[in-house]
Amino acid sequence: MSVFAMASSVAGFVKIRYLMDKAVVDNMVFRLHYRITSAILFVSCVLVTANNLIGEPIQCINDRSIPSYVIxxxxxxxxxxxxxxxxxxxxGTHVAHPGVSAYVENEDETRYHSYYQWVPFMLFFQGVLFYVPHWMWKNWEEGKMRMLTDGMRGAMVGPKESRHERQSRVVQYFIDTLHTHNVYATGYFFCEALNFINVVGNMFFIDAFLGGTFFTYGLDVIRFAGQNQEVRTDPMVAIFPRVTKCTFHKYGPSGSIQRHDALCVLALNILNEKIYIFLWFWFIILAVLSGLALVYSSAVVLLPSIRETILLRRFRFGTPAGVSALIRKTQVGDFLLLHFMGQNMNMMMFGELLDEISRKLHLGNNIPTAPSTLELSPIYPSDKLRLHKETEA
Structure with a gap:
């Protein structure tokens, strides 16, 4: 199977998952972890295992006393x-290749390279690690949002009567389960924190894997690009050498041990160096975004004013007094459930839903901003007087 076919199969899997009509139960930064980063790592794993892209991963030359396939x-x-x-x-004058020269065994300092055997396994394992928080949250969430917003997602939500019937069921569920969604919110915020821990932990993981060179890798490459071409040393060659030495010992005709030096071309490192320089920049960007998302979520939990701002400005619902009353009546878990509903429903329908919830909770100081189910029933003079008194109060 060609590398392009394997990469296309991974990309097709990601595309199918993205286009499926499923409820949204996370944010954009969360999706960068399990959709984009996992896909990048899996595709990278495919690339470094595809021999038809670069040929054999290692080719060694010696004095022909040892068959090439053996060495x-x-x-x-x-x-x-x-x-x-x-x-x-x-x-070309002092050394044959960077880091390759004559040496005295057991006396000269040597840097051993065996990581290339484990690169595909590392990339695949890291791809799984970035998918685990999503898997945990998916099992914790148990399809609740999909069931609640079934038939109400997207621009086409069906006939008005059917829409109001579904909306009434959702409102009744929310009222009946009020103040019981904090465990639901805890699971989401825990998985979001796990995303941040995961990306930072993976950076330390790669740094240990590459012998403590990953954290400075990107900075060294940037610094290298600005140096004089005649005197600069490519840091990518230092970490991912393209030509290395290998020593093979065997017995000679007289029974003495003979040492054979070989020069090995590691063609695979031309891919490894590009993959890891990309991962260096990508992980830093992802860590910053994940940290900001975690700060935002902490503000949502700790500051009711942030929750009010989200309803007022993002979902354009109600008046400041009405939204404040709704926030005081609900808890963080209730708000997160409403927030996910707002992500899955169009603005008009979500406004109607919040209006209905406000009425069910007897929040009379909320002024509706969208058509609601009140239009379906008449308002009697006594009801008008009661509403007027509640508004003045």
């Missing part, structure tokens, strides 16, 4: 190495 297999399953003290020397 290739040996150096791949064990390790290769470079010489750190030879990394900054001029290629």
């Amino acid at each position: 290739n297999t040996y150096c791949w399953i064990t390790h290769t190495f470079t010489l750190p003290h030879q990394m900054g020397k001029l290629q």
Whole structure:
């Protein structure tokens, strides 16, 4: 199977999930974790395992005393190495390649490279890690929002009578379960915090995997781009060397141990270096966005004024006094449920829903901003007098 076919299958899976008509129970930053980041990591895993893209991942040359397939297999399953003290020397005159030169075994400092065997497994494992918080929240949520907004999502919501019938059921459910949604909200905020912990933890994970070089990797690459071309040393070559050394020992005809040095070309590192420089920038951006989302969620939990602002400005509902009364009557879990309803319903229908909830909760100081079900029943003079007195109060 070609690399493009495998990558297309991953991309097709993401596209199908995105286009399916499902209820929205998270925010954009949350979706960046399990949709975009997981897809990036899975596609990267496919790329580094596709031999038809770059050929064999390792090719070693020696003095022909050892068959090439033997030395290739040996150096791949064990390790290769470079010489750190030879990394900054001029290629072609002082060293054959960056970090590759003659050395004295057991005396010169060597840097061993065996991470390339684990890169595909690492990328796949990280892709799973970024999907886990979504999986946890999906099982915690149990399809509640999908059932509540069934038939009311999107622009086409059906006939008015059917719409009001569904709306009445949702309103009645909300009134009956008022102040019981805090566990629901706890699950969401916990998974949102887990997203932030996950992206930061993955950065430390990669840094340990690459020998403590990941945190400065992006900065080194940026600094390298501004240096003089004749004297600069590519940091990507230092972390992901393209040519390394490998030592193979075997017995000679007399029974003595012979050492054979080989030069190995790691073609796979041309992909690894691009993948990890992209992940360096992407994880930093994602960590910042996740941190801001976590601060926003903390403000929603701790500050009722933020919840009022969301209803007033984002959903354009009611008056300040009416919205304030609704916020005082509900708790954080109730507000989160309403917030998700607002994300899944059109503005007019959500306004009607909030109007009906306000009336059920006897919040008489809320002025409706959208047509509501009150239009279906007459208002008698006694009701008008009562409403007038409540408004003045």
